[in-house]
Amino acid sequence: MDVGSLLSVSLYEGLVFGLLTIGVYLTFRVLAFPDLGVDGTFPLGGAIAAVLIVAGANPFLATLAAFGSGLGAGLITGLLNTKLRISALLSGILMMVALYSVNLRIMGGGNVPLLRDVTSFDLVAQILGVRGGMALSIAFVLLVVAIFVTGLNWFLRTEIGLSLRATGDNEQMVRGLGASTDRNVLIGCAISNGLVALAGALVAQNQGFSDVGMGIGMIVMGLAAVIIGEGVFRPRRITTILLACLGGTFLYRLFINVALRLGMAPGDLKLITAILVVVVLAIPFIRKKIRGEWMPPAARM
Amino acid sequence: MKTGEARKPGILQLRGVRKVFARGTIDEVKALDGIDLVVYERDFITIIGSNGAGKSTLLNIVAGVYPPERGGRVVIGGVNVTNLKEYKRAAYVGRVWQQPEAGTARNLSIEENLSLALLRGQSRGLKLAINRQRRQLFREALAVLGLGLEDRLNTPVGTLSGGQRQALALVMATISRPTILLLDEHIATLDPKTAQTVLQLSDMIIEREKMTAIMVTHNMEIALSYGNRLIMMHKGRIIVDIGEKDKKTLSVADLVTAFGRAAGEQFNDDSILLSDS
Numbered sequence: 344m345d346v347g348s349l350l351s352v353s354l355y356e357g358l359v360f361g362l363l364t365i366g367v368y369l370t371f372r373v374l375a376f377p378d379l380g381v382d383g384t385f386p387l388g389g390a391i392a393a394v395l396i397v398a399g400a401n402p403f404l405a406t407l408a409a410f411g412s413g414l415g416a417g418l419i420t421g422l423l424n425t426k427l428r429i430s431a432l433l434s435g436i437l438m439m440v441a442l443y444s445v446n447l448r449i450m451g452g453g454n455v456p457l458l459r460d461v462t463s464f465d466l467v468a469q470i471l472g473v474r475g476g477m478a479l480s481i482a483f484v485l486l487v488v489a490i491f492v493t494g495l496n497w498f499l500r501t502e503i504g505l506s507l508r509a510t511g512d513n514e515q516m517v518r519g520l521g522a523s524t525d526r527n528v529l530i531g532c533a534i535s536n537g538l539v540a541l542a543g544a545l546v547a548q549n550q551g552f553s554d555v556g557m558g559i560g561m562i563v564m565g566l567a568a569v570i571i572g573e574g575v576f577r578p579r580r581i582t583t584i585l586l587a588c589l590g591g592t593f594l595y596r597l598f599i600n601v602a603l604r605l606g607m608a609p610g611d612l613k614l615i616t617a618i619l620v621v622v623v624l625a626i627p628f629i630r631k632k633i634r635g636e637w638m639p640p641a642a643r644m
Numbered sequence: 645m646k647t648g649e650a651r652k653p654g655i656l657q658l659r660g661v662r663k664v665f666a667r668g669t670i671d672e673v674k675a676l677d678g679i680d681l682v683v684y685e686r687d688f689i690t691i692i693g694s695n696g697a698g699k700s701t702l703l704n705i706v707a708g709v710y711p712p713e714r715g716g717r718v719v720i721g722g723v724n725v726t727n728l729k730e731y732k733r734a735a736y737v738g739r740v741w742q743q744p745e746a747g748t749a750r751n752l753s754i755e756e757n758l759s760l761a762l763l764r765g766q767s768r769g770l771k772l773a774i775n776r777q778r779r780q781l782f783r784e785a786l787a788v789l790g791l792g793l794e795d796r797l798n799t800p801v802g803t804l805s806g807g808q809r810q811a812l813a814l815v816m817a818t819i820s821r822p823t824i825l826l827l828d829e830h831i832a833t834l835d836p837k838t839a840q841t842v843l844q845l846s847d848m849i850i851e852r853e854k855m856t857a858i859m860v861t862h863n864m865e866i867a868l869s870y871g872n873r874l875i876m877m878h879k880g881r882i883i884v885d886i887g888e889k890d891k892k893t894l895s896v897a898d899l900v901t902a903f904g905r906a907a908g909e910q911f912n913d914d915s916i917l918l919s920d921s
């Protein structure tokens with residue numbers, strides 16, 4: 344793999360997994376709702392898209408349906424928390440576990456191949472009359488990301504969106520100002536999981552199969568990308584935050600791809616991810632240490 | 645304005661309000677033990693009382709953080725809100741808490757915080773939360789404070805000082821004109837000079853906007869010199885309710901005496917009302 348393809352693969356992955364990162368950002372950071380259901384919703388999106396495509400559905404609609412399935416899954420996670428008062432952490436874990444069985448049922452097994460079917464990527468190539476390939480994949484996911492991120496960027500600046508963003512910040516205040524924090528949590532969880540499922544649908548179509556195990560480690564990747572994005576780009580306004588999520592995912596994937604190129608075994612990647620996150624988190628601390636600045640005590644949340 | 649005269653029905657009425665925490669356990673507390681209170685339009689009531697007297701619980705009941713025990717009634721502006729959830733009665737109640745962090749969202753900018761507050765109690769839609777017209781409104785509301793915040797609309801609130809944040813919280817609590825303003829020891833964590841500034845700002849805004857307000861404080865002098873009515877609470881009851889005229893002639897020493905007397909006699913006599921002659 345030369346530098347060019349290293350960059351283009353990372354760019355493609357940065358965009359498609361960037362959707363997932365934004366989803367993780369929405370729950371963990373915006374809502375302060377640590378939703379671990381991501382590992383289940385990602386393959387859910389893949390499963391829905393794959394099964395519908397194999398059944399002959401329009402691949403674009405199948406992709407949208409996958410997004411919708413994620414919305415539904417997120418809604419359930421949110422309901423477990425807001426209506427039944429189950430902790431956010433446990434709600435997400437329960438969803439993740441339940442979705443494993445659901446995904447197996449949807450796919451009728453652990454795996455659905457898409458090799459002979461027309462995926463969204465194939466359809467775009469057909470419409471444009473060009474041959475598929477990395478450039479086309481990047482262009483297509485760029486379009487999808489642009490549409491969804493622009494929509495989300497607008498939504499988060501509306502009156503509802505703003506009260507949603509304040510919910511994770513100061514729930515008591517949001518209620519005191521007359522907005523339902525429960526409703527905000529439901530909307531936020533739904534959008535978050537919708538984006539994660541959308542990413543799963545795109546990944547499945549691009550790799551040519553959907554697999555029940557494809558979600559393993561996705562939450563860790565999303566968190567790592569959020570932390571890298573925040574640490575490197577230090578975004579403040581919501582638009583730059585969303586872009587930083589994409590940038591963070593690109594850097595993360597680039598790092599992983601470089602590590603693989605240098606001959607690291609795939610099994611080592613988790614360790615590399617952990618070290619990367621520690622390094623990014625430690626940089627501000629080390630910087631302050633060197634300058635002799637005061638450092639607040641460690642946070643537990 | 646006197647409390648004694650016949651006036652319009654109260655803008656806030658509490659009838660038989662009780663609140664018990666941890667009922668049936670060894671830690672059971674009667675935080676409120678039969679509160680009857682009528683607050684009239686444009687009243688500015690100061691509340692004093694020792695720690696644990698039930699002052700914050702009273703404000704929480706008014707704001708709807710939790711409902712009173714069965715049988716109690718809370719009526720605001722003629723509407724029975726006893727069982728209305730907190731977020732549904734936001735239009736009636738503006739609040740500033742003791743901690744500046746409680747009234748503001750730290751990760752949002754000043755203008756974003758104000759925009760949230762501007763829509764207090766209204767349904768929120770898919771309109772952009774901030775536009776030029778609103779920004780202008782925020783500038784004007786902040787200019788009143790004289791702290792220069794009007795030029796820092798984009799500053800994240802988390803980077804403001806406690807006093808600046810509390811002043812912002814005050815504007816947020818009042819910008820959409822709630823029926824009643826609740827101030828719970830809102831200057832207690834500020835340095836003396838900032839506390840004085842925020843206190844005067846509160847008084848000015850209440851006067852300017854012709855608001856009805858309740859302010860909890862531990863400072864007897866402040867309780868005497870601000871507002872038109874003073875309430876003293878003890879063990880979940882209102883033991884003293886003084887009108888404007890008595891308030892003017894009373895000294896801190898009188899207040900301490902009144903407290904001792906009232907607290908001592910509360911078992912025979914529910915409350916001592918030093919009414920206007």
Ligand SMILES: Nc1ncnc2c1ncn2[C@@H]1O[C@H](COP(=O)(O)OP(=O)(O)OP(=O)(O)O)[C@@H](O)[C@H]1O
Pocket residue numbers: 665666673674675693694695696697698699700701702
């Ligand atoms: N959420 C709660 N759960 C259990 N007990 C509570 C709760 N809130 C208040 N209490 C108890 O109710 C009593 C009244 O508390 P409250 O906070 O109203 O007092 P306060 O008058 O505001 O006191 P302070 O001056 O210290 O703020 C106290 O004994 C307190 O421990």
Ligand SMILES: [Mg+2]
Pocket residue numbers: 699700701828
């Ligand atoms: Mg209190």
